[in-house]
Amino acid sequence: MKRNLLAPRDHWQQIVEKQGLYFHTIDGMPYWDESVYYSFEAGELDALEQATYACNDMCLAAVQHVIDHQLFDRFLITPEFVDFIIKSWQTEELSIYGRFDFCWQPSQPPKLLEYNADTPTALLEASVIQWFWLKDRFPAMSQFNSIHERLLEVFQILRGQGLPRLHFAAMKGHLEDYMTVQYLRDVAAQAGYGEMGATYLNIEDIGWNERRRTYTDLQERSLSAIFKLYPWEWMIREQFGPHLLEGQTRWFEPAWKVLLSNKSLLALLWQMFGADPEKSAYLLPAFWSEEELKQRLGPSADFVKKPILSREGCNITAVEGGRVVAETGGPYGAGPFVWQQLHRLPDFGGHFPVLGSWLVNGWACGMGIREDTMPITGNSSRFVPHVLAK
Amino acid sequence: MKLTQTIHLSLLGSALVVAGCSRTEGDDKKDDDKDKGRGHGHSTYTHAWFPRYYGGSGVRSTTPIPSSPASSRGGFGSTGHATAGPAGT
Numbered sequence: 001m002k003r004n005l006l007a008p009r010d011h012w013q014q015i016v017e018k019q020g021l022y023f024h025t026i027d028g029m030p031y032w033d034e035s036v037y038y039s040f041e042a043g044e045l046d047a048l049e050q051a052t053y054a055c056n057d058m059c060l061a062a063v064q065h066v067i068d069h070q071l072f073d074r075f076l077i078t079p080e081f082v083d084f085i086i087k088s089w090q091t092e093e094l095s096i097y098g099r100f101d102f103c104w105q106p107s108q109p110p111k112l113l114e115y116n117a118d119t120p121t122a123l124l125e126a127s128v129i130q131w132f133w134l135k136d137r138f139p140a141m142s143q144f145n146s147i148h149e150r151l152l153e154v155f156q157i158l159r160g161q162g163l164p165r166l167h168f169a170a171m172k173g174h175l176e177d178y179m180t181v182q183y184l185r186d187v188a189a190q191a192g193y194g195e196m197g198a199t200y201l202n203i204e205d206i207g208w209n210e211r212r213r214t215y216t217d218l219q220e221r222s223l224s225a226i227f228k229l230y231p232w233e234w235m236i237r238e239q240f241g242p243h244l245l246e247g248q249t250r251w252f253e254p255a256w257k258v259l260l261s262n263k264s265l266l267a268l269l270w271q272m273f274g275a276d277p278e279k280s281a282y283l284l285p286a287f288w289s290e291e292e293l294k295q296r297l298g299p300s301a302d303f304v305k306k307p308i309l310s311r312e313g314c315n316i317t318a319v320e321g322g323r324v325v326a327e328t329g330g331p332y333g334a335g336p337f338v339w340q341q342l343h344r345l346p347d348f349g350g351h352f353p354v355l356g357s358w359l360v361n362g363w364a365c366g367m368g369i370r371e372d373t374m375p376i377t378g379n380s381s382r383f384v385p386h387v388l389a390k
Numbered sequence: 391m392k393l394t395q396t397i398h399l400s401l402l403g404s405a406l407v408v409a410g411c412s413r414t415e416g417d418d419k420k421d422d423d424k425d426k427g428r429g430h431g432h433s434t435y436t437h438a439w440f441p442r443y444y445g446g447s448g449v450r451s452t453t454p455i456p457s458s459p460a461s462s463r464g465g466f467g468s469t470g471h472a473t474a475g476p477a478g479t
Contacts, residue, residue: 019399020399118479119477119479120479121476121479122478127397128399131397170477171467171470171477172467174475174476174477174478176476176478177477177478180478186399190398202467203467203470203477204463204467205463206465206466207460207462207463208461208462209459209460209461210462211459220461229477229478230466230467230477231477234466234469235466238465238466238467239465239468241465261479311479312475312479330475331472331473
């Protein structure tokens with residue numbers, strides 16, 4: 001894994017805009033940063049692929065464990081939604097995608113920092129933008145990236161399951177979310193849904209028809225299936241949340257993903273697999289209390305404190321040598337929290353990359369890298385492309 | 391490790407798609423009224439970069455509206471707006 005510098009393409013902003021990336025610059029600084037790229041050897045990407053499958057296997061086992069041991073309160077799931085979640089799991093409702101974020105120090109296995117299982121973004125960048133960049137800059141080289149093909153496959157599967165129409169919803173006013181959904185909608189249209197079978201709807205415009213007892217779109221059509229870029233933990237607490245229990249709508253991501261997008265997962269994975277030498281190699285010790293962390297790892301253990309429902313790197317505190325070395329603000333400061341052993345991100349001259357490994361329909365199929373000058377990756381951390389060097 | 395060979399995009403890359411990001415239900419109704427005035431059921435556009443065309447953000451179709459009472463709306467989205475950040479991670 002090497003970090004390389006390269007002059008950006010002339011008019012790169014216009015180029016990526018034509019490919020759908022309108023949010024390439026944040027606060028005057030490039031979010032899509034092609035002045036840098038990372039190069040990997042095939043063996044390194046094989047290791048990342050293996051880590052992704054191993055973590056997915058552990059996560060699926062964790063869902064079953066939560067159900068078997070009724071651990072829903074650890075995930076702040078209120079009792080009325082337990083059966084709803086269990087049903088989505090037992091009927092094997094299909095997951096479209098997810099992204100594992102790994103810290104990867106040279107000569108060590110990739111370590112799971114967290115799993116963006118419900119509403120991952122940076123998808124367009126990973127699937128499309130960096131691929132076209134590769135074709136422009138290194139046409140003879142390759143990339144760990146078959147995200148687009150896997151997405152096509154999964155939408156073809158859904159069509160084969162008899163879902164005649166898919167709606168796609170995102171929150172109004174957030175361009176990144178909106179374009180992520182539009183990309184997925186584009187892929188679904190190409191997978192057989194066509195332009196009228198894959199329709200967009202603001203999350204705020206989802207209706208509830210009291211007489212028909214169904215969610216509806218703006219034309220009063222029942223929502224038979226909808227991809228929502230809106231987290232389950234918010235949906236179940238909002239006004240229309242109780243209707244989930246009676247509605248006939250098929251949701252993507254499925255409801256069981258609410259257990260995997262919650263950072264309580266990190267503590268559960270360590271509880272389940274911390275003693276397994278092979279599987280624990282991909283995990284960082286994590287606990288539901290600071291006391292437990294210090295009991296297990298020692299009183300001077302360095303750690304990162306994360307709210308179990310935080311998003312985009314908000315309200316994270318890193319403690320090293322007994323003092324706070326990094327801290328972010330946000331609206332999730334009330335907790336509850338998990339405490340994860342601090343594992344330093346690799347330092348490339350003051351740049352700290354996190355590797356996001358994409359899973360689509362169960363396939364590890366690509367990578368996107370976010371880097372920052374802070375050791376905590378946040379919403380504005382830069383996306384940088386990669387190549388397979390050998 | 392399978393690698394991507396080709397990517398075709400139909401929808402992305404159009405400024406009109408982006409314009410849909412901040413559209414409201416009211417905007418859609420206004421457009422519907424305009425469409426009716428022009429005598430066709432849904433708005434379309436083209437973009438030189440991509441061969442196909444799509445409607446804007448709102449649903450555009452000639453599917454008949456059921457005669458049941460209208461749905462209530464706005465029951466999802468409040469938490470996201472309260473936190474003032476994107477829903478994606």
